[in-house]
Each structure stands twice: as C-alpha cells, then as structure tokens.
Amino acid sequence: MINDILNKEELNKEEIVSLLRTEDCQDVQLLFQKADEVRKVYCGDEVHLRGIIEFSNYCEQDCLYCGLRKSNSVLERYRMSSAEIMQTAKAIYNMGIQTIVLQSGEDFSFGGNDIANIISSIKKKFDVAITLSLGERDYEEYKLWKTSGADRYLLKHETSNPGLYPVYHSNQKLKDRVDHLYFLKSIGYQIGSGNIISLPRQTIEDIADDILLCRELDVDMASFSPFISSPYTPYRKRKNADLTFTLKVMAAARIVLKNVHIPATTAIATLDEFGREKGLQAGANVIMPNFTPNPYREKFSIYANKKCAKDNPLDCPSCLENSISLLGRKVATGKGQSLKV
Ligand code: SF4
Known part of the structure; x- marks a missing residue:
C-alpha cells in the first residue's frame, strides 16, 4: 500500500495523511528512503549552509507558542548594533558560507x-x-529591501488551518500571511514558508494541508520544524513533537514538493543529538x-533548551563538513539559490 503511494508522481491530501500515519517500521524506512x-x-x-544572525529578540506579536512573545516579561531583550551585525556577517562570509539570514521578531524599531x-x-x-526573516512588514518596506539587495524572504505560515491560526496568533490572520507571501513572490523574492509540527489541537490532516499550501504557494524553501515548549508561554506544559x-x-x-530547499532545523537538533543528520537523510538539504x-544567542529563546552553536558539533565548520561527508554528502560551494530558477 505505501509503495503505491510512494510511486505516484503527485500526491493528494488523503495520500499524504496515509504517509504521515504510517507506523510500521519497514514502511517508515521506505518513506525516508524515497x-x-x-x-x-x-x-x-550538496548541503547548503545558511548562517543566521538573530539581531533582535523584540517582538510586537504574542504567538502562544513562542518565547519571544511580547507578553514574556521575563526575557531579557536585546538589539544588535549595525556594527555587530556587520562583524557577524564578516565571520559568516570568512567561513565560506554564502547565505546570510537576518532574523528578528517583529521589531519595528528597526525601520525600513x-x-x-x-x-x-x-x-x-x-x-x-x-x-x-522579520515577520509581517509593510509592502513598501519589502520593495525597498528587495531593491537594496535582499534575495529571499522566510515567512512561515505556521498552520494552514484558518480556524487554528487565530488561536495561536491573536492579532494576525492566515489570509494576510498568505497575501504577504504572494506579494513577496510577485516582486521577485525567493520565498520560504512552512509550519510547526504538533502544535496543540493540530491534526495530521492540518499538517497535510500545510504541505499542500507550500505546494500551492510554489515556495522555494519549506521549513517543517517540531514544536518545542517554551517555559514562559501559555503552552509551557504541552508535549514536544516526536522526532x-x-x-x-x-x-x-x-516527496510532495520535490525541488525546494528543506532545512534540517535547529529545533530538530534540539529534539535529538543527531536530529539534523537524521533530517538530512529524510529529505533535507539545508543546515x-x-x-x-554571545551574550545575545541564548536570549533568542523561541523555545526551551535551543541547541546553540557552541555545543553543537555540526556548527563547527570542520566538524560540520565531516558530519556531512560521513553521510556521503558535501558542503555546497555556491549561494544555494532557488532550485526553480
Ligand atoms: S513567532 Fe515570530 S512573530 Fe510570533 S512571537 Fe515569536 S518572534 Fe514574534
């Protein structure tokens, strides 16, 4: 049965749900192999490396699952200066990494x-x-940043269920998020979206819809990361996603999206010591x-016990290369542009 699904060129929702419900060990191995x-x-x-700079942990939003939410008064907030950002960009470039990801909460103190x-x-x-990866911003700002040289925009939809979206995001609408993604695409950004896996009340059908929404949006990058509870949020006692x-x-x-970049996320490395290697063997091609x-890194605490570069061998450049070559793969040398251009 699973082979019939795996051999199909295009999968529908029911077939994706069947894959996600698969429990039989042999079938799960067949899924990973395919x-x-x-x-x-x-x-x-090739495994593409993207160096992240989390330059501000201020956020105007209050997403129920996120440690950076505005209501978290325990979190010590920071903003990196332009000089600090440039210094970090230099460190990334000097390591031969050719994509820099500028990430923050929705922090409007950094104007367009x-x-x-x-x-x-x-x-x-x-x-x-x-x-x-700066959240939802003004359309004019997106245009300005594109003309200033930005190449890609990452804006996860988090959940494609229009009923659940306002549960997690009190001030935001799924329609707006999708509209922003279409707009970003229309002005020439390579776009990335994706979900959080095993959020409270989310069903397997919702996750199949998340994958299908990425197909509909024709994304260049798709990130599927596990829910990990964060201590100072309403979901602090909820169960983490299963590896x-x-x-x-x-x-x-x-299998559904084919020619998109899929990262083995830091969150999966937080769930399991070898989570990223396992992710690279289950379809991922980006780290x-x-x-x-420091001292900022530990303060960008979207979820608990986030795997930090200093204690993760995958983040030391030579260890990173070794781990990747042990899997029979190699570190990419280019910028890792969209596979669709
Ligand atoms: S998920 Fe993003 S927008 Fe929501 S609170 Fe966290 S940083 Fe802010």
Missing part, C-alpha cells in the same frame, strides 16, 4: 531604512545572498548554523 531518493534527484548531494542600510552594507562588502513524526513530515514534504554572538 524522500532521500527524491532529494538526490532534485537537489543533488535601517534594514535597507544593513542589507546594502552587507551586499557591498560580501558576495552573499541575503534571506530576511520520528517530525522526520515523517519532512520526508512527505520532500542553518547559528552565528548570533
């Missing part, structure tokens, strides 16, 4: 021009691609090492 084959065909053996100046300064000095289930979602996503300098 995802690995599809990854090899569409992405090759501030972000535009950071983008153009990085682009002037370093030959890199820039991904922005095998997370890998099944990533594998199903690879996003964290370069946020």
